[in-house]
Amino acid sequence: MTEGELAMTEAAWYERIGIPGLLRGARKAYGGAIRQAFEDAGFDDVPRNGAFVLARVYDGHSEAAALARELGISKQAVSQLIDIMVMRAYLERAPDADDRRRTVLTLTPRGKAAATVSWEAATAVDEELTRRLGLAGVADLRAGLIKLCEMAEERD
Numbered sequence: 735m736t737e738g739e740l741a742m743t744e745a746a747w748y749e750r751i752g753i754p755g756l757l758r759g760a761r762k763a764y765g766g767a768i769r770q771a772f773e774d775a776g777f778d779d780v781p782r783n784g785a786f787v788l789a790r791v792y793d794g795h796s797e798a799a800a801l802a803r804e805l806g807i808s809k810q811a812v813s814q815l816i817d818i819m820v821m822r823a824y825l826e827r828a829p830d831a832d833d834r835r836r837t838v839l840t841l842t843p844r845g846k847a848a849a850t851v852s853w854e855a856a857t858a859v860d861e862e863l864t865r866r867l868g869l870a871g872v873a874d875l876r877a878g879l880i881k882l883c884e885m886a887e888e889r890d
Contacts, residue, residue, distance in 0.1 A: 747759075763859050763863075764855075764856055764859050767856070767858060767859050768785050768851075768852050768855045768856060770855070771851045771852065771854065771855035772848065772851060772852070775848070775851045777844075777847075777848045777851060779822050780822075780824070781815060781819065781822075783805055783815055784815070784818075784819060784824065785852040786804075786805060787801060787815060787816070787819060787825075788819075788824065788841065788845055788848055788849040788852055789849060789852065789853070790804070791825060791839045791840065791841055791849075792841060792849045796838065796839035796840075797836075798812045798813060798816065798837070803890075816839065819845070823842050823844045824841070824842060824844055824845035824848055825839050825840065825841060825842065825845055826839070826841075826842055828840070860872075863875075
């Protein structure tokens with residue numbers, strides 16, 4: 735085995751893949767921290783994509799169509815996710831006072847507590863990333879990710 739081949743086999747998997755793979759792997763830093771924080775706080779029944787829904791509802795963005803678009807899943811899948819979160823007492827659903835055809839989602843006290851746990855876990859990852867990259871590095875990373883989001887929006 736040549737020195738170059740040896741170095742290649744010793745490199746971490748994330749040093750050998752492209753940006754799409756890096757993005758997928760990087761999500762695990764947040765996802766793992768949030769899942770662990772949920773478990774530690776007794777929210778071990780938050781469904782997949784539940785943390786995202788909690789954050790969006792907390793921010794006042796609870797339209798099923800928007801959630802479906804942002805998550806990249808069908809409206810039916812979002813509806814099922816919301817049903818589960820309502821049954822598990824994270825969300826409440828009520829008709830919109832201005833348009834009875836629409837539904838308004840709000841966080842229950844349990845949902846607010848879980849959203850706070852999620853936010854704190856994500857913030858801890860952000861702080862660690864800042865320690866490792868510095869403020870300028872995080873700003874550059876954020877700028878690059880924003881450009882990728884813009885590219886995705888242009889394609890939609």
